[in-house]
Amino acid sequence: MLLTELNTPCYIIRAGEFEENMARFRAAFASRWGEKLLLGYSVKTNNFPWLLKTAMERGFWAEVVSPDEYDFALRCGCPEEKILFNGPQKQDRLLSACRAGATVNLDNLEEVEAVCAAFGGGDFQPRLGLRVNFDLEALCPGETTCQGVPGRFGLCLENGDFARALEKLQGAGLPLAGLHLHQSSKSRSLKIFAAIAETAVKLAGEYGLTALDYVDMGGGFFGGSFFPGKPGFEEYAETVCAILKTAFDPTRTTLVLEPGAAVLATSMDYLCSVLNIREVRGQRIVTLDGSLLHINPMMNPHPTPFTMLNPGAEGGADQIVAGSTCMELDRFWPRDMHNLAGHETQFLFHACGAYMSTHNSSFINAAPNIYLERGGDYTLLRKKSLDALLRVE
Numbered sequence: 001m002l003l004t005e006l007n008t009p010c011y012i013i014r015a016g017e018f019e020e021n022m023a024r025f026r027a028a029f030a031s032r033w034g035e036k037l038l039l040g041y042s043v044k045t046n047n048f049p050w051l052l053k054t055a056m057e058r059g060f061w062a063e064v065v066s067p068d069e070y071d072f073a074l075r076c077g078c079p080e081e082k083i084l085f086n087g088p089q090k091q092d093r094l095l096s097a098c099r100a101g102a103t104v105n106l107d108n109l110e111e112v113e114a115v116c117a118a119f120g121g122g123d124f125q126p127r128l129g130l131r132v133n134f135d136l137e138a139l140c141p142g143e144t145t146c147q148g149v150p151g152r153f154g155l156c157l158e159n160g161d162f163a164r165a166l167e168k169l170q171g172a173g174l175p176l177a178g179l180h181l182h183q184s185s186k187s188r189s190l191k192i193f194a195a196i197a198e199t200a201v202k203l204a205g206e207y208g209l210t211a212l213d214y215v216d217m218g219g220g221f222f223g224g225s226f227f228p229g230k231p232g233f234e235e236y237a238e239t240v241c242a243i244l245k246t247a248f249d250p251t252r253t254t255l256v257l258e259p260g261a262a263v264l265a266t267s268m269d270y271l272c273s274v275l276n277i278r279e280v281r282g283q284r285i286v287t288l289d290g291s292l293l294h295i296n297p298m299m300n301p302h303p304t305p306f307t308m309l310n311p312g313a314e315g316g317a318d319q320i321v322a323g324s325t326c327m328e329l330d331r332f333w334p335r336d337m338h339n340l341a342g343h344e345t346q347f348l349f350h351a352c353g354a355y356m357s358t359h360n361s362s363f364i365n366a367a368p369n370i371y372l373e374r375g376g377d378y379t380l381l382r383k384k385s386l387d388a389l390l391r392v393e
């Protein structure tokens with residue numbers, strides 16, 4: 001199948017880009033940290049099964065943050081001992097995941113107490129980490145997603161909860177396997193990753209944790225080919241590894257990374273066709289068959305890189321490019337349009353692989369088709385369907 005034969009709107013997974021992103025990310029860290037490197041595929045960033053399965057074939061574990069994501073990973077064929085279980089809502093999966101050999105990063109004191117009650121003093125030792133909540137905003141002002149309010153996840157360092165969690169585990173005879181330090185940020189800067197790594201080093205010194213099995217830096221990296229001027233994988237790896245090596249031994253401690261957007265964002269495009277063109281009080285309006293909701297579900301006012309296929313006439317392209325839903329706000333934000341779209345024009349939006357299809361609902365339009373592109377050939381992997389809407393138990 002060719003690009004021009006695809007049923008739009010649709011997502012297109014670029015197999016080559018995805019595989020290259022994963023390989024480049026791994027190589028950047030492996031060349032600095034060595035063999036004890038573990039990559040987790042962040043299911044929340046894109047929960048399309050082909051992507052997780054392909055990542056698993058390349059040695060990734062599944063990183064999940066809910067019982068549903070946990071089940072999804074199992075149904076994609078992930079063994080439980082290759083699951084990294086994070087997040088604040090483990091629910092009844094907390095103890096069963098521990099028993100099954102998953103790596104479980106405890107998020108709050110209630111989880112710590114539950115595992116101590118279940119496994120304390122026994123023969124079985126689950127593989128446990130503690131998610132650290134520290135004031136990253138104080139270290140990197142203006143760069144984090146939480147300004148003026150504390151981050152919600154993990155055990156607070158400043159109020160003593162982290163120390164209390166350690167004591168409880170120790171008291172129950174349960175060894176701490178690792179630290180989990182994921183932090184989301186707006187900037188995804190090297191300064192953010194330096195601050196996270198320095199916090200791990202500080203904790204190792206203060207609490208005698210230099211011999212941990214793993215340090216998990218989480219995700220939050222930029223990646224792929226559409227983010228000029230942003231840090232690359234090599235720079236992230238250099239920053240993180242140089243700092244962690246001041247406290248941890250790479251031949252003993254595994255460096256865990258959970259790259260989502262870094263490997264996924266540029267791995268997916270989104271293709272739309274023109275439905276109709278009108279003029280309203282001097283403004284040209286081009287309506288596409290897709291929707292901004294499919295590539296910018298929070299409708300943030302930011303542009304998405306794009307290519308126009310079969311572009312219309314060149315010239316100051318003063319036109320609104322709108323989506324097909326009935327929401328006025330459903331307007332794409334293409335910049336630098338040099339051509340007026342014609343009826344044969346298609347818009348190919350790039351870098352649509354992270355946190356986009358994952359948010360698809362059936363609002364007005366069923367979720368779009370998903371195609372896989374490999375070597376210029378296209379295969380339909382998921383057909384647009386009303387099944388999710390019509391199913392009644």
Ligand SMILES: Cc1ncc(COP(=O)(O)O)c(C=O)c1O
Pocket residue numbers: 042044045063086087182184218219220221258259260261262354
């Ligand atoms: C615990 C955890 N790990 C990894 C990720 C992936 O982050 P990103 O897609 O920004 O790399 C997230 C995203 O929120 C997360 O919460």
